[in-house]
Amino acid sequence: MMTGTFSIGELARATGTKVETIRYYERIGLLPPPARTGGNYRAYAQLHLDRLSFIRRGRDLGFSLDDVRELLRLSDDRQRPCGEIDQIARGHLAEVERKLADLAMLRGELRQLIDQCQRGTIAECRIIEALAPRAEGKIFGSPTP
Amino acid sequence: MMTGTFSIGELARATGTKVETIRYYERIGLLPPPARTGGNYRAYAQLHLDRLSFIRRGRDLGFSLDDVRELLRLSDDRQRPCGEIDQIARGHLAEVERKLADLAMLRGELRQLIDQCQRGTIAECRIIEALAPRAEGKIFGSPTP
DNA sequence: CATGAACCCTGTAGCCGCTTCAGGGTCAAG
DNA sequence: CTTGACCCTGAAGCGGCTACAGGGTTCATG
Numbered sequence: 001m002m003t004g005t006f007s008i009g010e011l012a013r014a015t016g017t018k019v020e021t022i023r024y025y026e027r028i029g030l031l032p033p034p035a036r037t038g039g040n041y042r043a044y045a046q047l048h049l050d051r052l053s054f055i056r057r058g059r060d061l062g063f064s065l066d067d068v069r070e071l072l073r074l075s076d077d078r079q080r081p082c083g084e085i086d087q088i089a090r091g092h093l094a095e096v097e098r099k100l101a102d103l104a105m106l107r108g109e110l111r112q113l114i115d116q117c118q119r120g121t122i123a124e125c126r127i128i129e130a131l132a133p134r135a136e137g138k139i140f141g142s143p144t145p
Numbered sequence: 146m147m148t149g150t151f152s153i154g155e156l157a158r159a160t161g162t163k164v165e166t167i168r169y170y171e172r173i174g175l176l177p178p179p180a181r182t183g184g185n186y187r188a189y190a191q192l193h194l195d196r197l198s199f200i201r202r203g204r205d206l207g208f209s210l211d212d213v214r215e216l217l218r219l220s221d222d223r224q225r226p227c228g229e230i231d232q233i234a235r236g237h238l239a240e241v242e243r244k245l246a247d248l249a250m251l252r253g254e255l256r257q258l259i260d261q262c263q264r265g266t267i268a269e270c271r272i273i274e275a276l277a278p279r280a281e282g283k284i285f286g287s288p289t290p
Numbered sequence: 291c292a293t294g295a296a297c298c299c300t301g302t303a304g305c306c307g308c309t310t311c312a313g314g315g316t317c318a319a320g
Numbered sequence: 321c322t323t324g325a326c327c328c329t330g331a332a333g334c335g336g337c338t339a340c341a342g343g344g345t346t347c348a349t350g
Contacts, residue, residue: 007326007327008326008327009325009326009327018308018309019326019327020308020309020310021307021308021309023328023329024307024308024309028307037316038316039315039316039317039327039328040315040316040327040328041316041317041326041327041328042327042328049278050277050278053278054276054277054278057275057276058276059307061251061254061255061258061276062248062251062255064306064307065306065307066306071273071276074267074273075267075270075273075276075277077267078266078267078268079266079267079268080266080267081264081265081266081267082262082264082265082266082267082269082270082272082273083264085262085267085270085272085273086259086262086264086272089255089258089259089262089272090259092255093252093255093256093259096248096251096252096255097252099248100245100248100249100252103207103241103244103245103248104245106206106207106241107238107241107242107245109206110206110207110234110237110238110241111238113206113234114231114234114235114238117227117230117231117234119226119227119228119231120226120227121223121224121225121226121227122219122220122222122223122224122225122226122227122230123223123224124227125220125227125230127227127230127231127234128216128219128220128227128230130202131199131202131203131206131216131220132195132198132199132220133194133195133198133199152297152298153297153298154296154297154298163337163338164297164298165337165338165339166336166337166338168299168300169336169337169338173336182345183345184298184299184344184345184346185298185299185344185345186297186298186299186345186346187298187299204336209335209336210335210336211335
C-alpha cells in the first residue's frame, strides 16, 4: 500500500466497520470512491477516514443513512446556520422517544403475560389465551335468538 | 361470496390487516390457503379468521413471524406443557428490554447534543462537532519528535 | 344489455441497511 | 513456489411487508 494511504481492511479496523459495509457505502454514494493501487486495491486517504468516522458516529446515534447523508452535506458548508442540523436531530429524537414509549408498553404487556403463566399445559396457558381469538372475533356466530 | 365464508377484503377489515399482507402470509405458509370461489376468489372460513387474529396479536406484541409460527405450532397441541411458550415469551421480553436500554442511552446522547446547539453557524455547531472526527482519529499524523 | 366502480387475481420489484456467497485476483512470508 | 491473508466484482438474501402492472369478476345502475 502506498505511503499515506491505507487499505479497506485498515480503514475497517480503524473505524470498526465491516469491509463489505464500506464497499456498500461507496456503492450508494455515501463514501467517495478512493484511488486504486496497481493491483486494483482501494487506497484510502485521510479524507475517507474522516468521512467514514462521521458516518459511523451518526449511525451509532441511530440516524438513518439518508439523515447521515444530509448531515454530511450540511456540515460541508461551515458558514451555514445550523438550524437544519438541529431540525434533523430533533426529528430523530422525537422518533426515538416514540419508539421508547411503544417498547415500554410492549414490555408491560409481555411481563403481565409471563407473570400469569402457571407452567401448566397449553390448554390453560395464559399466554396462548391472550393471543387466541375470543368468541367475539367471529363474523358468523350462532344467531342470537 | 358463499355463505359461511368471506373474502380477503372482509378478512382484512375484520383483523385490521392489509390485503397484501394476508396474501403474503399465505405465500410464506403462515396462513393456510383457503378454498376458492368459481371466480377464483379466496373464500376464508372461521379457521382463517382465528389464525390471522392470533398472528396479528402476536405481531402487535412484537413477536417475529418465526416466533408466531412457533407459537401457533405449539398452541395446536393443547396437552403440551407450556414451558416452551414461556421460553419464547421470556426471550422476546429480554430482547425488548435490551432495545429499551439502548434507546434510552440514545435519547440521552441526542438530548445532550441538541441542548448544546447554540443556533450559530455550522462551524460552531456542537452536533456536527460531536460527529466530526477528532485529530486522534488520524492514522497518519505528523510524527511526534 | 352495457357500463363503471369496487373488488379480486398473479407475479414481480422495491424498501432499509446491510450480509453472504461464488468465483476469482494480489501480495508478502517462508 | 506455495500458502494464507487479503482484496476484487456482481448477485442474491434477510425481515416484513408494500407497491406496482396488467389483468379478471361481481354487482348496481342506466
